[in-house]
Amino acid sequence: MAKKKIRSVKFKRDYMMALAFALFFLIVAAECFLAVWLPWHLKLESMWAEQVARHELVEQFDKVRGLSRKASTELMPPAGSEEALICRSLDRSAAFMHQNSKYLTPQQCRSFMGILQRLYLHHNTIQKSKGNGYSQEIKFSSRKFLENLRGTVPNTAPDKK
Numbered sequence: 001m002a003k004k005k006i007r008s009v010k011f012k013r014d015y016m017m018a019l020a021f022a023l024f025f026l027i028v029a030a031e032c033f034l035a036v037w038l039p040w041h042l043k044l045e046s047m048w049a050e051q052v053a054r055h056e057l058v059e060q061f062d063k064v065r066g067l068s069r070k071a072s073t074e075l076m077p078p079a080g081s082e083e084a085l086i087c088r089s090l091d092r093s094a095a096f097m098h099q100n101s102k103y104l105t106p107q108q109c110r111s112f113m114g115i116l117q118r119l120y121l122h123h124n125t126i127q128k129s130k131g132n133g134y135s136q137e138i139k140f141s142s143r144k145f146l147e148n149l150r151g152t153v154p155n156t157a158p159d160k161k
Helices: 010-074 079-103 106-128 143-150
Strands: none
Touching: 010 079, 010 106, 079 106
C-alpha cells in the first residue's frame, strides 16, 4: 500500500502551540499572584477592620461620656448622682482611652464596647424612668439617735435581776 503524506499548514500549528504555552504560563502566573496577593490583602483588610473597631470604640466612649455629663446636671438625685459617678469614672479613663486606644487588641475593644453598651443601657433606663435611678433615697432621721445620746430615751431593754 502506498503511504499518503499528510500535510498540514505549518503556521497554524505554531500559532496554536504558542497560544497554548502563553495561556499555560498566564494561568501559572495568575495563580502565583493570587497565592501572594490574597493573604497580603486579607491581612490589610483585618488591619483596617481593627482600626475601624478602635475608632468606633473611642466614638462610643465619647458619646456615653457626653450623655452621662449632660444627664448628671439635668437629673435630680439619686439618678443625677448615679450619672455623675459614671461621668467621673469616664472622665478619669478618657485620657488613657485617647492615648492608648491604638494599642488595644480586638478582644479588649470588644470588652470595652460591652461595658460602654451597659452604661448606655443604664443611661436609657434612667431616661425612660423619668429620672428614677437604681438606688433609692433614704430619709435619715437623726432625732432618735440624738435622744439616745442625750439620755432622754428610756431604756427599753428588759432588766436583769
